[in-house]
Amino acid sequence: MTRPLIILLVVFAIGAVFFGYNAYNKPHTNVAQSQASETLLASEIFVAFDTNEQAAMAIFSDRVIQLEGELLSKDLSNEKEPQILLKGNGEEGFVRCGFKPTELTKVLALTDSSTVKIKGICMGFNGSEELDLLDSKDVVLSNCIIIN
Template sequence: MKKPIFLLILLIALGAFLYAYRAYNKPHTDVASTEAAETISASAIFQAFELDDSAAMVKYSDKVIAIHGLLLNRDLSNEKEPQIVLEGNGYDGFIRCGFKPEYLDKLLSLQDSTTAHLKGICMGMNGSEELDLLADKDVVLSNCTLID
């Protein structure tokens, strides 16, 4: 009688350990294999944040978002996270998309002033009207991947 109870407790403990281990080591979201929660143009997502930052955070942040927009430039100044910049709102608003370093070659092959299609995790809007040197704003996406 004691043996089955002991085995049951052991199984429960093992199950709990495995659950905790898997939760602790769960991987980051794999953007490439995750279906986008929303597909939106660069200017539309910029407008959504500009109009109501708090509401846009609730709607878009932490989600994989597919975006298309005019590629203004590639910002490769930080080798740890090469980035591209899409037009969000003329010269005042941008969509800044960060990639893993292994995407560098693909980013180099992109042509400026063409439409870029990508998806990434939305982090929010950076920049602030209260900081006069940083008044231009970027909607930021991370862990981006290009969509063919």
């Protein structure tokens, strides 16, 4: 085997290891540094999912979405992920936004019934009419940050 060929193989091997390592350790989406692919009202995204979940999944899921809506309540019952509920559609339809625990102070500062702007990754639509005990439906966003 000639010397240039050995060098080429070594360089290729180092490159492959570097690429593999970076791919394996690539970071999660940084919501704060990501441009929102859609900006809309919380009630609008709820209607989109409630009307046609499959179509809404194709548009919104896995994307960073910016929403504006009325804060109905803060749900701090799970310390691993503080959450807020934005008004979606009456009393049985909400937009549920989950935050990292590091955002707790900002979540606590929010006032019920105020209008809030958030950005987060859309995960889908939870709840089902087939499950009678789980009557409410939520559009779910994760890794949210508060904009205003």
